[in-house]
């Protein structure tokens with residue numbers, strides 16, 4: 001049985017960048033629903049004994065298991081997403097991460113631009129990511145529930161660009177949401193700890 005993880009901050013702690021109402025719904029309802037669905041899907045099946053990552057990998061290439069994959073992957077994605085944010089986030093990152101970003105993207109500004117662009121150009125629902133692939137940092141985007149781990153990458157930062165993540169606070173302004181997420185919410189110490 002999977003359970004909803006507690007947030008490391010209060011639901012009102014990211015306001016006004018991400019409002020209490022958004023977190024109440026996004027964490028308490030949307031994320032909880034993925035977990036409830038996943039638990040119902042795997043109950044009394046062979047998948048019940050597997051880890052979340054194992055379930056994701058096992059179901060990702062099987063179209064008859066799409067419902068299980070979607071809910072398992074969304075559970076994983078949101079676990080990472082909550083950790084990637086903190087009150088008064090953004091700002092200066094730890095030097096180990098900063099050096100790696102400069103090495104792989106040329107500059108912090110290039111990385112920022114690429115990450116925000118990935119979130120902007122994800123048509124419809126999905127995610128943008130910073131992942132490690134073959135020892136190198138890469139920015140990618142995925143539709144719906146999809147996750148870079150099924151492409152042999154290790155995501156270390158993820159931003160939810162489903163409308164439920166920003167519509168109450170930003171309406172249709174996804175670019176403003178992405179800039180605010182990047183500049184004011186990211187917990188760089190957590191991202192650095194994933195290196």
Ligand code: MN3
Nearest residue numbers: 030160162165
């Ligand atoms: Mn979401």
